[in-house]
Amino acid sequence: MSFTGRKHSPETILRMSAAQKGRIISPEHRDRIRKTLTGRKASPETRKRLRESMRLRPHSVWEKMGDTTKGVPKSKDHKRKISEALRGKKKSIEHRKHMSEATKGCASRYTRTKEINEKMRQSIIRRMQTHPGPFKDTSIEVAVRKGLEDRGIGFYQQHNICGRMVDFMIPQGMVVVECDGCYWHCCPICRKHTKDERIVSRVTRKDKERTGVLVRAGYVVVRFWGHEIKSDVQSCIDKIEEAMVKNESTTR
Numbered sequence: 001m002s003f004t005g006r007k008h009s010p011e012t013i014l015r016m017s018a019a020q021k022g023r024i025i026s027p028e029h030r031d032r033i034r035k036t037l038t039g040r041k042a043s044p045e046t047r048k049r050l051r052e053s054m055r056l057r058p059h060s061v062w063e064k065m066g067d068t069t070k071g072v073p074k075s076k077d078h079k080r081k082i083s084e085a086l087r088g089k090k091k092s093i094e095h096r097k098h099m100s101e102a103t104k105g106c107a108s109r110y111t112r113t114k115e116i117n118e119k120m121r122q123s124i125i126r127r128m129q130t131h132p133g134p135f136k137d138t139s140i141e142v143a144v145r146k147g148l149e150d151r152g153i154g155f156y157q158q159h160n161i162c163g164r165m166v167d168f169m170i171p172q173g174m175v176v177v178e179c180d181g182c183y184w185h186c187c188p189i190c191r192k193h194t195k196d197e198r199i200v201s202r203v204t205r206k207d208k209e210r211t212g213v214l215v216r217a218g219y220v221v222v223r224f225w226g227h228e229i230k231s232d233v234q235s236c237i238d239k240i241e242e243a244m245v246k247n248e249s250t251t252r
């Protein structure tokens, strides 16, 4: 007796679905189902029906599904599909709040490793190299640029040195000028920045590391705080000129 082509009556379908409810499918069975279904394409009507039924699922079902898929590595193809489906979609404020609540206290899970940090840094550099400028200058950078131009000092703005983007590079005397915004670089005088000491120490350490890399590459680094530039650009430019002359005389 063949069942092909036969259709179940609506009552039978209901009965069958009731019998399936609460049934636990073994991993092997699940695997077999997956194997028979791979490569099959659902018709547009079926897909629509599936979509509707998914929408009607209670939240607990989604949570259970999350448990079964947790930690299962996704194939490249799967990842690409997800990213394509999500492209251009915006999350609602409620959803974002929900996500932020869900990830609170999970910091350790999201801490980046050194390799990932390095990867991210490299990708930023690549992006900057392939799409050079126009960079959005901060107001303090604009002030310094004008000051340098007024004195006829030649410079490169947003220049890449050893994979670091510096605010200004002056070839004469190999001077690097960094304009540190008081807020982002945790200026100890203005103290507008965060009170979180861990962040402050991290920012300070990073700035120090940067300076170290540039110095080792043979540059003189002149750093200015935002408030210094805002209050007196001319004296900042004086200091830059001083550094230019000094370094030029020592390197010659």
Ligand SMILES: [Zn+2]
Pocket: 182, 187, 188, 189, 190, 191, 225, 226, 227, 228
């Ligand atoms: Zn300041």
